[in-house]
Amino acid sequence: xxxxxxxxxxxxxxxxxxxxxxxxxxxxxxxxxxxxxxxxxxxxxxxxxxxxxxxxxxxxxxxxxxxxxxxxxxxxxxxxxxxxxxxxxxxxxxxxxxxxxxxxxxxxxxxxxxxxxxxxxxxxxxxxxxxxxxxxxxxxxxxxxxxxxxxxxxxxxxxxxxxxxxxxxxxxxxxxxxxxxxxxxxxxxxxxxxxxxxxxxxxxxxxxxxxxx
Numbered sequence: 001x002x003x004x005x006x007x008x009x010x011x012x013x014x015x016x017x018x019x020x021x022x023x024x025x026x027x028x029x030x031x032x033x034x035x036x037x038x039x040x041x042x043x044x045x046x047x048x049x050x051x052x053x054x055x056x057x058x059x060x061x062x063x064x065x066x067x068x069x070x071x072x073x074x075x076x077x078x079x080x081x082x083x084x085x086x087x088x089x090x091x092x093x094x095x096x097x098x099x100x101x102x103x104x105x106x107x108x109x110x111x112x113x114x115x116x117x118x119x120x121x122x123x124x125x126x127x128x129x130x131x132x133x134x135x136x137x138x139x140x141x142x143x144x145x146x147x148x149x150x151x152x153x154x155x156x157x158x159x160x161x162x163x164x165x166x167x168x169x170x171x172x173x174x175x176x177x178x179x180x181x182x183x184x185x186x187x188x189x190x191x192x193x194x195x196x197x198x199x200x201x202x203x204x205x206x207x208x209x210x211x212x213x
Contacts, residue, residue: 070094070099074095074164075094075096078094079091080118094119097167098116099119100166100169100170101211102117102119103120103173105178106120127182132182133147133150134185134186135182138185151186152190155186155192158194159191166203166207172195
């Protein structure tokens with residue numbers, strides 16, 4: 001039978017016969033697709049929330065806070081020791097020069113001094129936290145934009161433009177010697193190359209010779 005223009009086409013007989021079966025199936029499939037889409041959104045949001053919480057808690061560990069305070073000031077009292085200690089035993093004045101010597105590679109300078117060990121441990125914590133951020137970035141759980149305000153100031157602090165008596169130089173040498181590749185990659189994202197130079201090694205050798213003289 002011919003269908004004239006403007007005349008509505010009649011549904012196919014098989015569609016009419018199976019409509020009662022097809023409609024629930026279509027609803028079920030649609031619901032499943034929506035549920036999967038929602039689940040993926042929820043999982044992504046949870047990952048982002050967890051990562052952002054990690055960022056917000058970045059300076060909550062004592063070691064990281066100590067390293068940040070040391071980097072900010074040429075000398076200042078730092079709560080280096082066990083928080084259960086009395087205040088007069090908890091805090092110790094720390095200079096950039098002391099931090100420089102605490103950041104000699106562990107293989108060549110096994111420290112026995114309690115203060116230098118505490119300084120090194122603080123910087124180790126700082127580097128570990130930076131490495132965790134790099135891991136989140138590499139896994140796509142965070143973006144550089146999200147971590148920029150936290151990471152970039154410290155990357156720029158350690159870019160070598162501040163004359164801190166060799167602290168930044170020894171930081172570079174320590175990062176290389178201890179294989180802190182996460183820190184290197186993270187700072188590299190913000191334009192700071194932590195690769196030590198021959199000049200760094202020569203300057204450290206001169207410092208070591210002067211200390212032993």
